[in-house]
Amino acid sequence: MKYWNPYTETLPPEQLDAIEFSYFKEYLAYAKTHSPMYREKLKDINVADIKTIEDVRKIPFTYKDELRAQQEKLPQNFPYGALLGVDITEVSAFRQTSGTTGKPVYVPESYESWQWRVEAWCHILWMAGFRPHHRVFLPVGYNVYVAFWECHYACEKVGCEVVPGGALDTKGRVNKIIEIKANAMGCTPTYGLNIAEEAVKMGIDPKTMGIERMICAGEPLPEATRKKLEETYGARVYDHIGGTEICGWAAMCEEQKGLHIIEPFFLIEILDRETLSKEVAEGEIGVVVITPLGRHSFPMVRFNTNDMVVKGKGGCACGRTSRKIMEVVGRADDLRKIRGVLFSPKTVEQFIREEFPEVVEFEIIVERKGIMDELTLRTELQPNIGKDKAEEIRGRVKERAKVKTNLTMNVTLEPEGTLPRYDLKAKRFKDLRGKA
Amino acid sequence: MEEIRKEIAAIEKSAKRLKELAHEMPGIKTNADIILTFVFLLKFVTPVAESKRA
Numbered sequence: 001m002k003y004w005n006p007y008t009e010t011l012p013p014e015q016l017d018a019i020e021f022s023y024f025k026e027y028l029a030y031a032k033t034h035s036p037m038y039r040e041k042l043k044d045i046n047v048a049d050i051k052t053i054e055d056v057r058k059i060p061f062t063y064k065d066e067l068r069a070q071q072e073k074l075p076q077n078f079p080y081g082a083l084l085g086v087d088i089t090e091v092s093a094f095r096q097t098s099g100t101t102g103k104p105v106y107v108p109e110s111y112e113s114w115q116w117r118v119e120a121w122c123h124i125l126w127m128a129g130f131r132p133h134h135r136v137f138l139p140v141g142y143n144v145y146v147a148f149w150e151c152h153y154a155c156e157k158v159g160c161e162v163v164p165g166g167a168l169d170t171k172g173r174v175n176k177i178i179e180i181k182a183n184a185m186g187c188t189p190t191y192g193l194n195i196a197e198e199a200v201k202m203g204i205d206p207k208t209m210g211i212e213r214m215i216c217a218g219e220p221l222p223e224a225t226r227k228k229l230e231e232t233y234g235a236r237v238y239d240h241i242g243g244t245e246i247c248g249w250a251a252m253c254e255e256q257k258g259l260h261i262i263e264p265f266f267l268i269e270i271l272d273r274e275t276l277s278k279e280v281a282e283g284e285i286g287v288v289v290i291t292p293l294g295r296h297s298f299p300m301v302r303f304n305t306n307d308m309v310v311k312g313k314g315g316c317a318c319g320r321t322s323r324k325i326m327e328v329v330g331r332a333d334d335l336r337k338i339r340g341v342l343f344s345p346k347t348v349e350q351f352i353r354e355e356f357p358e359v360v361e362f363e364i365i366v367e368r369k370g371i372m373d374e375l376t377l378r379t380e381l382q383p384n385i386g387k388d389k390a391e392e393i394r395g396r397v398k399e400r401a402k403v404k405t406n407l408t409m410n411v412t413l414e415p416e417g418t419l420p421r422y423d424l425k426a427k428r429f430k431d432l433r434g435k436a
Numbered sequence: 437m438e439e440i441r442k443e444i445a446a447i448e449k450s451a452k453r454l455k456e457l458a459h460e461m462p463g464i465k466t467n468a469d470i471i472l473t474f475v476f477l478l479k480f481v482t483p484v485a486e487s488k489r490a
Contacts, residue, residue, distance in 0.1 A: 005481055007437060015485040023483070112473045119477050264483060294480050 002319070004126035004158070008264060009320045016322065017053075019264040023293040025050055028059070031299035036082035037070045038299055056267070057277060061289060061304040064097075067105045067245065079106045085299040086110050095146040097244040098425050107146065107244055110297035114153075116265075117247045117295065121154035123262045124251035127318075128215050128238035130184060132159030137182035137211075139173040139195060140423055141166030146244045147217040151186040160184070170198040170421070177209050185211050185235075188218040189225050190426040196232045197360055207234040215240065217248075218425050220328055222346055224354035241328055246290045246303050250325055253318040258326040260316065267291040269302070270311045270325070276304070282313045285329055306331050336431060338366055338373045341406050345429040348377065351404045358382050358393055361419040364409075368433040376410045377401060380419045441482055448475045 003009045011019075029047045031038040045059055071081040077088055084091070086108075093109040109117070130136065136155045142148040142164070155162040163182060165173050174195060177185070185192070192214060196206040214229060214237045221239040229237040241259060242248030249266045250259040261268050270286035272278045280286035288307045292300055308331070312324030330346045337343070345364055352359050361380040366373055379397060381390055390413050398411040420427075451471040458464035 008481055008483075011485055018486045019483045022486075023480075111470070112476060115473050115477060116480070119481065265480075294476075 004123050009123075009322065011263075011321060013314055013321055013323065016263045020267045020293065021053065021056075023264060024056065024267045024291060027291065027293050027299070028301060030296060031085065031301050034296065035085045035299040036074055036077075037066075038301060040082075042301070056269075056302075059302055061276070061302045062300060063304055064105065064245070064306075065102070068103050071106055080108045080298075083298060084108055085295075086113075086297045091297060093149075094144060095149070095244060096144045098145060105245060108297045113295045113297035117150060117292075118153040118157055120262050120265045120292075121150040121248050122158050123265075124240045124242075124248050125151070125154050125158050125160070125215060127251050127253040127260065127320075128240075129213055129236065129254060130155065130158055130160055130215065134160045134184040134213065135163060135180065135182045136160045136184040136186060137163045137165050137173075137177050137180070138186050139165040139168075139170075139177075139191060140187060145218075145424060147242060147248070148186065150242075150248060151215065151217060155186075170194055170423075171202065174199045174202060174204065174209070177211065178204070181210055183210050184213040184215075186215045186217060188422065188424060188426065189216045189221045189229060190219060190421075191423045192216065192229050192237075193225075193232070193360075194421045194423070196229075206232050209233065211235045214238065217242070220330065220346055220349075222350040222353060223327075224350050224352075228353045228357070241307070241309075241325075243290075243305060243307075245298070245300055246292050246305065247295070249290060249292070253316060253320060255317050257316070258312045258324040259328075260320050260322045260324050263322040265293060267293060268323070270309060273308070280311050282311050283326075285310055288325075334429070336366065338375060338407055343375075343405055343407060347404050348401065349428070351400050352379075352397070355400060356393065356397060358385060359397070361421065362428060363419050364429045366429075366431050366433060373433060374410065375407055376412060378412050378414050378419060380414045380416060383416050437482060441479075441484075444475060444478045444482065447471065447478075451475060 025047055032042050067083060070083050073082040077084045090110045091108040092111045093114055095107040096104040138148050138152060140148050152162050163180060165176060199206045211233045212235050214235050216239050226237050238252040240248050240251035250261045252259050269289040270280050271289055272280050273287055285308055288305045288309055290303050290305055308329040309325040310327040312326040314323055330344045335342055335344055348364055352362055358381050359379050360382055363378045365376045394411050394413055401409045451468050455465055455468040458468060
């Protein structure tokens with residue numbers, strides 16, 4: 001079976017538009033009546049006045065900082081405050097955001113809302129070719145973070161056998177994959193590479209571990225990193241995009257050319273960066289604004305993700321009719337001005353993974369020295385690379401960094417095992433300016 | 437798709453009735469509620485498609 005839901009996945013785009021618009025109005029009405037935050041925030045918006053997509057643009061965005069403030073309200077709804085969209089007794093699971101950009105947001109899941117999000121994730125797995133013959137190893141302690149819980153439940157639902165791999169160290173996880181003959185995996189791209197690195201240290205070629213398919217979560221996946229994972233494991237590796245507040249909302253199909261929006265689960269707007277008021281054209285970069293259309297326990301209307309993507313063309317060789325995004329450019333939050341130049345850490349990851357297989361780990365640090373910003377790229381190379389060769393690689397990395405970013409960086413060689421390894425979201429970029 | 441929607445409607449009616457009958461039986465009532473959760477999902481993934489663009 002090629003599609004998870006052949007009906008919705010092949011509807012003409014204009015019909016999907018109409019369905020999503022109709023769902024949006026229902027959802028807006030729900031949010032206004034059930035969410036204390038939206039009751040106040042949208043008090044001047046009348047659902048009956050929303051007649052076109054242009055009318056939708058008049059509804060204010062929801063921002064992450066706002067969520068942090070709203071969850072402090074209404075102590076009877078602790079810890080979700082004014083964000084809760086159902087009675088507190090209906091909440092069946094607690095999740096939270098990673099806190100990468102500030103205080104975590106606590107996310108209530110009712111049984112219904114959780115199943116809705118799992119259903120969306122089933123599309124992600126099915127597009128990535130996960131099927132009932134797959135034994136999926138999830139080499140992560142999921143804790144309160146949502147992506148691997150979604151992956152876990154969706155694996156069960158699509159019929160895979162899922163093996164939770166928390167409470168093991170990386171070596172233990174390599175051994176477990178081999179012991180149980182897992183043939184698929186879900187992990188962050190960083191941790192996928194770490195597992196492979198550990199396997200090599202154990203004398204095991206990752207290609208012999210039997211992993212044939214991988215879904216990545218938790219971090220951006222530059223194309224060079226995706227290809228590196230594919231080469232390392234001899235596996236097919238797929239990306240998806242999602243967030244704790246708004247669920248997994250787009251994913252790669254077998255064509256591996258861009259990501260399909262999971263329709264009609266979401267109303268996705270890709271808006272121009274300057275005014276956030278117009279949908280961008282195909283091929284242009286825009287900011288993603290998302291409304292998950294069936295999530296009642298945590299209503300979210302026009303959530304501004306700050307994610308910047310390249311809007312794709314409709315249509316795909318896989319036959320799905322959903323709209324696509326071609327690339328996640330990064331988060332607007334990740335872009336930094338350094339010495340007057342706009343810098344994205346993703347650019348560094350892209351060229352390191354593409355051109356320097358010898359670099360096993362890296363970290364970027366920006367500091368202020370006097371009045372100047374200083375950028376350091378710390379690198380850790382594969383073991384057993386001689387001193388002269390390492391110096392030569394260091395020089396080339398420095399040169400390519402300058403070409404790719406327009407910034408001069410200090411490039412350092414760090415001893416093996418110095419740089420942190422991550423099994424959840426990697427934090428390879430540290431902006432220490434303003435931190436004494 | 438129309439046949440599928442009819443079946444979903446029938447399941448919904450039946451699950452609601454089950455819930456009423458099991459008013460004081462948490463085990464049965466909860467399972468009826470779970471059926472209704474999936475009815476909600478089934479309805480969500482089988483929308484009536486109109487050609488008119490918003």
